[in-house]
Amino acid sequence: MGFWQKDPTPRRNAQMSAPIRPRLRVATGAAVACLALLGLAACGDDAESDTTTGGTTGSQDSSPDGGQPTDEAAPEAEPIRVTIEGDSIDPAGERVEVAAGEPVLVEVTADRAGELHVHSTPEQEIAFTEGTTEHELVIDQPGVVEVESHDPDLVVLQLEVR
Amino acid sequence: MDRELLAHGLGGAKDLPISPELAMAGAVAALVVSFSVLALAWREPRFDDRPGRPAPAALDRAVGSRWFAVAVRVVGMAFFGWFLLAAVLGENLVINPALGMFYVLLWVGIVPLSLLVGPAYKALSPVRTLHAGLARLTGSDPSRGLRDYPERLGYWPAAVGLYAFVWLELVHPDSTQLGTVRLWVAVYVALMLLGGALYGDRFFERADPFEVYSSLVARLSVWGREDGRLVVRSPLANLATTPVGPGLVGVVAVLFGSTGFDSFRESPPWLRFVQSSDVDAALLGNLALLAFCVGVGLVFTAATAATGVGDDVRRSALPGLFAHSMVPIIVGYIAAHYLSYLVEYGQVTLVQMSDPLSRGDDLLGTADLEVNRWLSYHPTTLANIKVLGVVLGHVLGVVAAHDRAVRLLPRRHQLTGQLPLLLAMVGFTAGGLYLLFAA
Known part of the structure; x- marks a missing residue:
């Protein structure tokens, strides 16, 4: 079937045996970075939405003096x-x-x-x-x-x- | 739900904007991952020509069998027939399921379906079924037309078709009027049958907007074929097999640009500008949609071409050869943009499908289903999933681009040559996140 045909572009020699280590390093580094960043953001966010469900205002900032323009x-x-x-x-x-x-x-x-x-x-x-x-x-x-x-x-x- | 005439886009409340902290975290993660890949990843291509593992023989036989193909075609025609029933005989009301079937189940549902099972629209396509039926009636071969499909047209007809769809959905003032949708679908079916008769099956592979979209997304699934055999491959190895052709950049530019525009048009500054301007709102919408799509295409083309090349690759071929790396970015952003819409309006559509003629019927037994709105009531979880989707799509896109770069570019240009595309991708992702935050 034409649909599955191979990509007709010129190619260099593909090597299957590239070292696995750098890839792992990238993957783990990236995963840790992502998780850390997302985790941090998500945590702060969760706390915020918790206060919102109980409170009367939808303010971003749950500081007690409430001087925010909300x-x-x-x-x-x-x-x-x-x-x-x-x-x-x-x-x-x-x-x-x-x-x-x-x-x-x-x-x-x-x-x-x-x-x-x-x-x-x-x-x-x-x-x-x-x-x-x-x-x-x-x-x-x-x-x-x-x-x-x-x-x-x-x-x-x-x-x-x- | 009341029976008022439709004058508003589909669906009620839209997603809350994601928090600025989350948007920043996502953008920084994208940036960090991008440069980690550039600095640390492999220097030899890994995904090209990587053979897949054969799928179980029984599965291969089953999905390759005639009865399976016929059964799937019957499902596709049943969906299409139900849509026609509601669209032609149904009433122009907000409870008519035709709109949800078209804008949600077809347009958005096609993405997760193709991601899971491979090129789904190709198997379901009602226009392919009609085409095959016509060919059988006239005793001709459906794969052959009057002439061969002109390969220099490539995917351009599909890019134009996809643009026609997003134009209808996002700019047309009467996009939720039944008559408008009917007309669009009628023109689509007519053009597809005409093209099929002229050029045979090959036309659908290159020109049917839904099939091209579905088959492109299916390159991120685990299913592939090698010499006719069903194989299981890593999505990235599968993605590297995307057939390159003229217009592929156009297709990805329309898909990504239009989704960005959809977020942008809801943002308060744009809304205020349009409503306070003396210029016609539809004209402004048209210009902005065009600007988004052309802008994405130009940035991508420039970023992929801005590298040193060897003797074996023409610079002008580079944008097409890298276009597949945009697919994960598109899928990630589409997931973020449409997740709650698909889940919740999709359920609403299933309920409405029981009553295609708005008479209070319960033909499919779904009329009394309760719509689960868990996602909307957990906006923080939803926002986290959305950003995760965008970042994951970005990571896969960068890895796919890197792998292609180490194959195509001469060694001395491999690092510097990737930089422009990497920056463009970070820009796309950060821009997408910004729109999720600002809209």
Whole structure:
């Protein structure tokens, strides 16, 4: 069968008996380096996700004084504000961190009634009326969830659910 | 799941970005391994012409038998028929399984399948089956066409076909409308049958985008054939048998570039730029996709050609001769990019396949299966698997390139000649990790 045909390129003499030692050395060295690096990164990461499951914020840093700029992730504090006027929607694709399983307040100020589609799993909708509407959103599954308007077709928010 | 019309890409939530620490660790590991290979690895080629071990004779007989080939073709046609049923008679709803069968089970599932069992699409291919059926009807030989396949075309038709697929998936504004997918598949089947009639079986080996993709990934499996016998080989020895042809660089550039673009288009800076720009979003997407694919191709070509060569190898042949070393990098990055999507949306598709006409049927008995979302609920584990996949792919790619370099390059250029490609590969891997972190 043509498919399995040998590669038709010119070649030097292939030697089967190359020493095995350098290869082993490379393999072990590489494996150790990889494992060490990945292990280090993974450990730090795990601790982080452990604190997230219990805590209220999805902050990267679990320092007690909490001076990091992750306040927007705290659900009670500040609602996520969306302004819809004609064809312009603000924000336009901003990334916001939210905590998985925690309520998040979305405040939509619009010049018309409509809805935003929240592409979480399962999908959700934020229906709004003319004026200001507050909607409480709870997303259980971690991931990046897009909040879209379909009129006009825009990604309004990317919620980083942790 | 509601019945709203599709206006969004397939699937709900996407993976969280990996942490910067993990991305850095992966990139550093890739760098360290690359230079260890360069400095310490063997100086004589090990993978070329390395004979495999014969597979058990019973297995060879079984998979080489006619009934096995027919059974696999029946499975392929059943899948294709089910897809057509849903795509043609089904409704344009989010619960229609045709989209998941096309974008997830076929496009993504083809990679692990080929990695496990070898060139799967070649055996399953509905267009090959249709072609063979037509040949039988007309009493002709399916392996012969009206004329011979022009070898200077090489893999270019497949590269164009793969580009057409990623364009549909990633740029086309109506990629999840049933009509668009139907049209794409209709054109694909028509072109394949036409090409098959013109050039015979050989056409599918070089021009069918799915078969070329699948057979390329299958070079990383342990299965090979030597003089018609089924053999078991190390994946790297298997990879070294990849047939070189014009357009192979184009194929790997499209596969790697488009996956990079898929990460990139979700990143907040690009999203904000597209949405605030006055230029049409589809046009910007088209330009960026093209730039990613052409960019990868140019960097790879330049990096492989930038070496001293001996008298027995033409410089212009080098990119093609090294193209196989991109395959592990592609597979690693595809695994990272699509793992949760394949596992979770793949399950959703299996559930939906029981109800191809959206009437609430349970034809396959899968309608009530619970989708397991363990991966999504363990983002740290997922991120670690992803980075491991990327780094492992990089290591295999570098080793494959090194082995080819010590065969092709004259001794005095073996170390320096590998440097540009090594740097390009580190760049690809670091870039891939950066996109996993930033998107």
